[in-house]
Amino acid sequence: MKKSDRGYSLMEMLIVVSLMATLLGLGVPSYKSFIRKSNRAEAVSKLLEWANRQAMWRADNPSYNLGVTPLADTYYVYSMTATASTYTLTATAQGSQASDKEDGISCSVITLNQVGATGPSGHEVCWSH
Template identity: 30%
Template sequence: MYLKKNGFTLLELMIVVVIVAILAAIAIPSYQSYVRRTNESMAMQEMQQIAIWLERYKARNFSYKGANPPRTDTINIPTYSTNKLCSGGTYGGTFTIQLCEKQAGGSYSALKNSSIGQSWAMRSETTDPNNYTLLLTSSGLRCKNKASSNVTFETCGTGSENW
């Protein structure tokens, strides 16, 4: 009499493990790429909203002097705070936007502490080393670079792309 055994053989189990590993090897990098693109888009959106606010401020006050953009409500972010370089905020823990103005002598300061108030530059740096660092200026420069050390408040350096 033949008894049928229930269960899986080791070979069947190994085939399932290999199939799951192959699917994970394809899905995980694809998901990471999706998250990077999402974070980059969020940073661009926030920078553009701040730029719009700054242009409205200049239209009312004839300069950017004293400008301190409020919190934007597209995502929950803290209000601007003064850091070691200029005013900025951390957005969802994924990127930091710094808003500065170049002063006489080449130093940078927050617009709210500005003595000139004729231009601004925004730099967005991400916590993900595989994502872009972005630059947006009042003169219309929009560039990005994966090497964050190449991105200053004036240029994106070598290897940059426009956005």
């Protein structure tokens, strides 16, 4: 009588499970990095929009709009420090976004001022990726 083997052997199952664990181990950090970059791109977009609105305000008024209410979302808290002739917009990462780095440089605090300066030297990478 011939015995038919049906199903997978233990060795085959162990190989499949180990391959899946390896792929998962490589994929999760890449996915988290992608999500952080996406959240940072949204924060940069909000800062640029805010700066554009300040420029439009200043075109019609003798000073920047000092009465702006700070904003917050899930990943960043936005704030502004301003005088009549200068301002600095800041997006400060919170939660899991606070560990955001690009090329070894922390991107947890993103700034923009009235002349377009984006923070300390080296932080340009936070804006370009």
